[in-house]
Amino acid sequence: MLIHGAGGHAKVVVSILSACGERVTGVFDDNRIGLWQPGAHVIRPYTPDFKGSEKLIIAIGNNQDRKRIADSVCHAFGKAIHPAAIVDNTVVIGEGTVIVHGAIVQAGSCIGDHVIVNTGAIVDHDCLISDFVHIASAATLCGSVRVGECTLVGAGSVVAPGIAIGKECVIGAGAVVVRDVPDYAKVVGNPARVII
Template identity: 65%
Template sequence: MLIYGAGGHAKVVASILSACEERVVGLFDDDWQNVIWPDQCILHGYDPLIMPIEKLIIAIGGNQARRQVAEKVVHSFGLAIHPTALVDRSVRVGTGVVIVHNTVVQAGGRIGDHVIINTAAIVDHECILGNFAHIGPGATICGGVRVGECSLVGAGSVVLPGVSIGKECIIGAGSVVTRNVPDYAKVAGNPARNID
């Protein structure tokens, strides 16, 4: 597997792949000359001709940056799902998805492309996560929630059942979201309120 990115999230993705007995054979990064990587692999700026049949994971935590990289990558995308994650077999999982240690994704959900479900997050039944969304560590997404494209649900947040979060939203860490959040909004608190 190839990884694009060399920061902290890339180390988590490498850990997931290792736990899945998947070897990281190459690492792409825009600043590759300054990358110190603990494992032996090819380091380079992105080049579609390097190992073109290997699958790739974009290991960048920022939603916008991850989307920009996805638009230029020619490689096929893989999945990184840690063995401790409990993902119901009925969940539809997109491409390039990263599901981190000790997460739970319940029945009937849909996970878009390049979504990150971070450490110990819970995504309950029938949730829909848009492309490039990021569910932060320890967040709880209750049943029937929709999270729009490129939205971030911060660490430790709770989103109540049936709530819809628009695209490119930021939900502050530790927030309790009790009602719908429009596109591009930034909310935080308990209950979550607009902070723009």
């Protein structure tokens, strides 16, 4: 598996792939050249013909950056799901998605492309998570929540059942969302209120 990105999230993706018995054969990063870690993989700017038959994961936490890179990559995309995550066998998971240690994704949920379900996050039954979303560590989405493209659901936040969150939103860390959130909004607090 190839990864694109060499920051902190990339270390997590490498850990997940290792736990799955998958070998990382190359790391791309357009901003860094050289050794990633002592004795580790060579970092190079993205090259479409480098190991073209291998799948790639974009290991970058920022939603907009992940989307921009996905639009320019020629490789097919893989998935990284840690064995310690609990994912019901009815869940649909898109390409390029990363589900981290201790996450739970319940029955009937649909996870889009290039989504991050981070450490200890809970996605309850029948949720619909659009492409390029990041569900941060310890966030909880109750049943039938819908989350729009490129939205960040902050660490430790809670989204009540049946809530719809628009695209490109930021749900602040620890927020408790009890009302629908419009596109491009930033919400914080308990109960969550729009601040932008």
